[in-house]
Amino acid sequence: MIHKRTQAKWEEPLILNKGGAGRRAYIPESVNLPKETIPDEWIRKSPLELPQVSELELVRHVVRLSQMIHGVDVGPYPLGSCTMKYNPKINERIARFPGFADMHPQAPEQSIQGTLEVFFWLQETLKKLTGFDAVTIQPPGGASGEFTGVLVIKAYHEARNDTKRDTIIIPDSAHGTNPASAAMAGFKVIEIPSTEDGYVDLEALKSVLTENIAGFMITNPNTLGLFEPNIQEICKMVHDVGGLNYLDGANFNGIVGVIKPAKMGFDVMHMNLHKTFTGPHGGGGPGSGPVAVSEKLRKYLPVPIAAKKDQTFYWDFSNKKTSIGKVHGYNGNFGIALRALLYILRNGGPGLRKTCETAVLNANYLLHHVRQINGLTIPKGKNVPCKHEFVASASKLLKETGVSTNDIAKAMLDYGVHSPTVYFPLIIKEALMIEPTESESKQSLDLIADVFKEITKLAYSDPDSVKNSPHLTSTGRLDEVTLAKKPVLSQLIEKKDIFS
């Protein structure tokens, strides 16, 4: 059942425009620094213009700000390709244990045995789940994992003096980071089209397979949420001309626990730990994009790798001479690695399989409802089940009512549901990429479906209402072009008398 937001719009003044002279939170005496520790020339001559607010004013300000934004803890967040699943709070608690949180990156190995153990066991569990032989946890996100993996492919060919291999093939449904990573590593990119059904066009692939091919990069399940039925044949075709197969495993959550990617014929893959195995997504990171490789690529992985001898854990630099080098200031985003390991261990193998199956079931339940909505269509994968996500198009709705995908996305905020990913993948016009994740209950899924139904119905009866939405959020429709081209990152503060 839909509960439209009823909360009135409110504006929250800047904290600098709140409070009054002399107001402050309680500060225990012991916190006052002894004056003599600060050299005279560093002591301020004029007071610092900090907000002067009471503790209650501060708490209310921060709590209100937190309510003005949408998050997974507030309502459904079916943002395709982002896997906005629930992050168990126990992970956050454990990540804050002083032994983990206060660890110094330069601490000697014997004093960080626990940290090394976490890295080591994460490597081991990822090896098991992917079927590969070696793993690095270093890359701090998916795109960085891709870049690492492509550099590993390059190092492999160079070590064999196979330097004519200067091209990577990528399907047109790929995430934009794939061609970007390949180009950054110095490769030319050939894009191949997808078939009507959304799969790799085998004829198109065949036509570009030459002895110049260094590798083939594919996302599977792909960005349409479809599992590539010909994947083994595709990997064999690429191997037959001497190329390597790269799996963009950002969508690993659609197959984890069910298939081991190494068995499909891949040589290297990255995973987005922050997606498949939970991890906070806020503010663009931090993430973690471990790379797993087959035995023949092990020696090119970044150094060091966490290793174990007898009962002692250590950083292994033994492949230093052949390694592509380091791709992270430390040896990986430890906090995310820890959360991922906790999630994996708490679920166990059968549990992970269940999360995957539930994510797929949830996506298909929603797909079933969306297929029946007037104005929305499913252009690719028309008659097949999806994996963890699917892509709808609002082209028909736009044509018949003038209401676009962007308008639907904005209107959803009035119902307390975050919008799906929009206008991606690029091969679908007016795309709505929907990924409910395994976290959502049937009631939540029904809510998301009802919101789509209600907005599309409104589009036919009162299109302007949808086009001018959102109506109930703190900020209405923004001028997104100006916002992107001329961002204003500070605001002139109207000074009140609080500093006088």
Ligand SMILES: Cc1ncc(COP(=O)(O)O)c(C=O)c1O
């Ligand atoms: C298919 C795919 N590949 C690569 C990436 C890049 O990952 P990241 O954003 O962690 O760099 C994403 C991001 O969601 C993705 O969905």
